[in-house]
Structure formats: C-alpha cells, structure tokens
Amino acid sequence: MIQPYRIKSVAPIKVSTTEERRRWIEEVGLNPFRLASEQVMIDLLTDSGTAAMSEDQWAELIRADEAYAGSKSWLLLEETARELFGFPYVLPAHQGRSAEFALFGAKLEPGQLVPSNIHFDTTAAHIAYRGARPLDLVVEDVYRLTEPLPFKGNMDLDKLASLLKEQGEKVGMVTMVLTCNSGGGQPASFANIKAVSELCRKHGVPFWIDAARIAENAYFIRRDEEGMQGYSVGEIVRMIMDQADGMWMSMKKDALANMGALICCRHREDFEAISQLVILIDGYVTYGGMSGRDMAAAAVGLREAQDHDYLAHRIGQVERMVERLSGAGVPVIRPAGGHAVYIDARGFMPHLPAEKFPGWALAIHGYIAGGVRSIEIGPVLKGRDPETGENRLDIPDLVRLAIPRRVYTQDQLDYVCEVFVELRERAVELCGVEFEWEAPRLRHFTSRFRWAGRAEAGA
C-alpha cells in the first residue's frame, strides 16, 4: 500500500552525531524521557497524541467554537461519536485517564473485581484508586512472544466464565482493551468480543470497551477473521460497540488528535452519574477539559481513522518493520500488532542478565547509535513488587518502537530497522544499565541510570 496522503507541511529534523547523542543521554541519566525532542531524530516514544493532522482537521480547527457551553465544535464531536459508535449518550474528557477516573468513580465500589484482557497501566491504577481490583484474563498465546498466532488480544473465555460463575456478584464490570496495548497492540476477534458480551449479559454484569485503538482492531478483524471481509471497518466498529454497555476512548490514538477523550454509553443512569465526575474534574459536559479546537480536530480525525487505505498503510508500516527485523534475526513480537514494534531485549542481548535491564539498555543503545527514541516496556516500567520490594524480573523485557500516525515515511522507518539490525550484529559488545537514582513511584519517568559495564561499549 502506498502512503495514501502527500506531505504538505514539514518539521525539520536536526541530524546529530553518535558523540553528541552519547553526551546528551549521559547528561540526563540514561533516561529517554528526559531528552529534549530536538535531540531525537526519529521519535518512537509513543503513538499517543503524536499524529499529524490532515488539511480537513486544520480547517475545522480554524472554524472551532470556544464557547464554554454548547460549543458547535462539541456538537460536531457528539454527533460524530453517536454516528460512528451508536451510543445515545456522549461525554467529553481531557484524556483517557480522566475518562477512567469519572467512569470508575461512578460505576465501581471498593472491593469489586474488574477483569479485562490486559488493563492498560492508567486503567489498572484508576481501578485500584477506587479500591477495586483489576484482573488480566488474556489468552496465554500473548505470552508466546515470537509465535505468529492470530488474535492474541482475546479474552480467555474459560477463565472469564469461571470467574463470573464463582464470584459474579463481586464483578463490577468487564472491560476489553481494543487493541490490547499492554499485549503488544494485538487485536481481539469479533467472535471473542461477542462471546464476552454474552457471558456478561448472562451474569448481569456491565461490559465496557477501552476503545483507544478501535479502528485498528476493526481493521484486523476485517483482514484476518473468517467471514468478516464483507464488512467495512466502520461497520465492524459499530458491530463491536453494539455488544457493549459503553466505551471510553483516549482520542490521542484512533481519533488522530493531539488531546482529548470520550465516554459513550447506552444507559441514562450511567450518563448522569459519570457526568457529575466529569464536571468535578474536567469541566462542563460540553467541553470536558478540551478546547473547542481540540474537539474540532478530533471530530474530523475520528472519521479519518476509519479509512481503510489509511489503516492498510499504517498497519502495513508496522508489519514491514516486523518482517525486516525478524528476517535479520532481531527477535520481535509476532504477528505485527497495530501501533508498535516490540523487540524482545533478552533475546537480543542474551549475554546480559535480567538484573542489568537489557530492555532499558537497548533503548539507550538505539538512541546513541541512530537517534531513535524508544522505550522499555518491562521491569523498569513495572516497578518493584509492593510486597517483596524486589524488581519484577519474571515479566517480558521489551523495547517498544511506537509508530506515530501519518508522521514518518517508509525510508525513515527502514532506517530505524537498519539501526537495530546493525546493533544486533554487535550485540555481545553492548552493556546493561543500573539505577543511579531510583524514583519512588512511576520510576521510568524520572529515574537516573548509569552503565553497568564499560561505558565505551554503549554504542
């Protein structure tokens, strides 16, 4: 699939040298979050809020209405969400986690259980903040990192059925994250989503969808699930939403927006209860912490993100990187997910013990070697076990290369592959890292590290 858009406005990249990058990253304690974006050549830190906007989004942004109440940009966003997702009630929030605060504040009681495929970190944190317990019931296939099995984001239906049977009265709601970000951006199938919905109805438990990457999930269903090729991406999105009582969505992903979120629901009581918390935290129910300009851009972006050619190109970009890297012997999660490439750092540098945080170290080596900013999704991000105080080294140690939407060209992404293929060829020379200063919470954002080994082996 060719890139189905042409570039109209460009942001220059400052080309830097290996020596400059080594100095910059050492100055900030080997932590990619602390780099200035101008020190980065290809920024794959996140796909969230980093999309390039279209000419139609910019045009709508100029027309945006900044009225406190009843802004026409809100009415456009509300009408678009109703049409695309089919829920009668729509609420705004400034980003996904504030939608989670309002939703769980209204819907959960302390002590309740909330199963999902794999909760995203902010979601799990908000459920816990409410005094409830998040549970991950994803299929085991997701942990077979390099085996290209389909729909690794599915819920394990047997585990969900027995939980609902044994402790159904304690379950506050069931959610599904589509696509499953913490499971490598892998999708769930429509059959699986429908089966989860049926189980929820049977047990009288609400079913909600974390729809941050719903268009990408629908694209995978259309492409890979038997019997689904006759439907458009938009039709599949509606069919998924028809299974649920409600959804929330960080619009920083599949609304091609730089900020914003939505909560949509079917029942008036939910709408009223959630509205109270939106007002408390995010502002009135016709802006929810967004400017009129944010809402205008998102209203247009929600529709553009469901375009089949755009999705075929975007997911094709990720797929091509996965094929190039795995063809060159770089261990990556397979099949390709929707929004990122994940490198298995322990497989990449088997000489490094888990205690030397190979995932964190590989992200730093990738930056020094090629100016590519990526991030570890592994033990550093996960933090210490609250009971034992030990690092959780029993989880996969991955480097995530998240692909911003409509931002990088194929030759730039080919360059990223070359950087990691070249590093792989001299992986035995690469050293690990250790903490110099460990932040007490959410440690990945601000901690400082030092080389655990020869500094000159850094790149």
Ligand SMILES: Cc1ncc(COP(=O)(O)O)c(C=O)c1O
């Ligand atoms: C699946 C999922 N849910 C929720 C969120 C939280 O959204 P936000 O970053 O807008 O607060 C994210 C963010 O990455 C996400 O990926």
